[in-house]
Amino acid sequence: MPLEFNQVFWPAATVAAYVCARLFYRHHAYWWTSTLVVAPALLLALAIVLHTGYRDYMSGSHWLMAMLGPVIVAFALPLYEQRVLIRRYWPVLVAGVAVGSLIAGVSAWMLGSLLDLPPDLRLSLLPRSVATPFAVAVSSHVGGVPDLTAVFVIVTGVFGAAIGQLMRRWLPLRSALARGALFGMGAHGAGTAKARELAAEEGAVAGLVMVMAGLFNVLVTPAVVVGLLA
Secondary structure, eight states, X not given: OOHHHHHHHHHHHHHHHHHHHHHHHHHSOOGGGOHHHHHHHHXXXXXXXXXXXXXXXXXXXXXXXXXXXXXXXXXXXXXXXXXXXXXXXXXXXXXXXXXXXXXXXXXXXXXXXXXXXXXXXXXXXTTTTSOHHHHHHHHHHHTOOHHHHHHHHHXXXXXXXXXXXXXXXXXXXXXXXXXXXXXXXHHHHHHHHXXXXXXXXXXXXXXXHHHHHHHHHHHHHHHHHHHHHO
């Protein structure tokens, strides 16, 4: 497709898919009809029909991805509103982020090794469990492919947010802290958005965990990768 077409069509298609998925979810509120599931599915089907690759899509929609940065900064407001809760439980949050990041990184690396993926694909898969701006930064520093990392992050976020709703019902998580951490650590930005739909307190905790996990991975993951590959 011509570049001019991609720059106009795909941003409009993305917004239209989101609006349609949102309206559909209002009338059929199930975890598999979540906006985070339906909107990407619509875009994927459209891309397959039009034989459009990820690079062609991003050539017109890169500015939508760039908006993730301000969105993450905007989570500072609910964090401030829940500062008492955060101040009270910060040791638990720090420990949870460290352990969760370790498990996510090790499981991603082991999965890549099990599937015998090339090193650059394994490195691209490594930061899949943090928000896109953080993940892309980590991927570029450790030798991964940032575009592939963005795809892995989106897939992780979509399925993590959807499955997180089921786990929220099944697991005996009685505190907002635990429920928010579940979404923030397991599904980063998508999970935080879903947690805010469910409860303001859970959304604030999820946003905090998401940001903490992103900063932790940006600071720690490159050093760990250098040590492993040395």
